[in-house]
Amino acid sequence: MPELPEVESIRRNLETVLKGETIKDVKVFYRPIVSNMMDFEEKLIGQTIKRIDREGKYLKFILDDYMMISHLRMEGKYFMDKDHDKHTHVEFYFESGHKLSYHDTRKFGRFELVDVSFKDTYLNNHKKLALDPQNLDLETFYQAIQSKNKTIKEILLDQSIVGGIGNIYANEILYLSRIHPAKKGFLINYQEAQTLLENSIKVLNRAIELGGTTIDTFESLGHKGEFQQELNVHGKAGHYCKHCGDKIIKIQLKGRGTYFCPTCQKSHVIALTGGIASGKSTVSNYLIKKGFKVLDSDLFVRNLYLDKDFRLMIAKKFDSFKDNDLDKEKLASIIFNDKKNKKKLEKIIHPLVFKYLDDEIINNYEHLLFLDIPLLFETKYKNYDESLLVYVPKKIQLDRLMKRNNLSEMEANLRINNQMSLEGKKKLATYVINNKGTLKDLYKSIDNYLLKF
């Protein structure tokens, strides 16, 4: 799968061999490979190759009157003076007697012919192709990253943001930059954008020096690239990270094989908690809206009770049957009036919740994973990197609860005092968001918090 360095190697090799050659004849054996142009062959006859340029992953054959654009996609290859075989789709015959063949096993590559006067503008205007990293200025790159609600890996692969980077180099660039591939674009700060751009240039230049990466079938006029020997993560699942010794893992990110070091390119599990009417749900909903994954422990428990076997098991343990099913009201009353029974029920439920969360965390490939656990500190769950408390002063909590649930001050106080105090939780949390202000203030605090990662 040729990316910028491979295409550049091909360009250099082709230019050495083809500069000054005049096309005598052209044969196209697989029509769809020439986009939308029936007189492709006849227009090319008599044209001389002045030079060969490259933009992103596109080769640009600069002729007298036309620019012939060639995109190799996955498996396009050029050969000189090679016999025709079943994967030969285009042949160019030159006045000199030499022949250039275009091979493409999967027929994904494409040719296009445009007037030579569009040579500098066509790809940008018609294919939305952005500049190569070498020519891209940091401010433009940073702004483009910031404006996207996409992962940084997708952004690096987006040819309308930066040209030439494909899957192999995206993996390598992110590894060198110590950035998790699934990190959202809007969380990338200016410093990181700079690191990414610098590493992009560094990696691509080094790969060009080595003639590209020879993986699977890449070669350029018989020359093979050497960069695969310097790959750190791509195709290295199960190998040890050269930096920290952890094992490189492979995941699928938007259908693309993604390799990274889970230690160097860190993800974070953040436990979100609060007290009654402190605003935890608002925070949780905001995070979901921003595209983050939030595991809801309460929802998991509610779903447990949808399972008949589970209900019957509980009904049996607490002798709370009604119509051959669990009597929820009776159970509630048993739990409410007897601390021992409350503990007994928790001893059943909590391990199930913990197991659910643990399993999800093990299989987590998000950059940030949030756990919504109202009783985080009470249950003493520990499998997270950081705890985030949504806090409000007691007076505001009381007011909000009375308003929200239409309660008297006494009722509201009863409910609040039934929980661990927010002051107590504040001492245990690694980060506290104070929700005493407006909704806008709250969102701002969350945005600010997220920039930490």
Added chain:
DNA sequence: AGAGTACCCTGCTTGC
């Protein structure tokens, strides 16, 4: 309009 998805195509791998 922007995001999501099917599609192009063949060879290799996996599973029965």
Added chain:
DNA sequence: TGCAAGCAGGGTACTC
């Protein structure tokens, strides 16, 4: 062993 199904993937074209 043999055959079918599944998968890989950059960019485009389509849908919602």
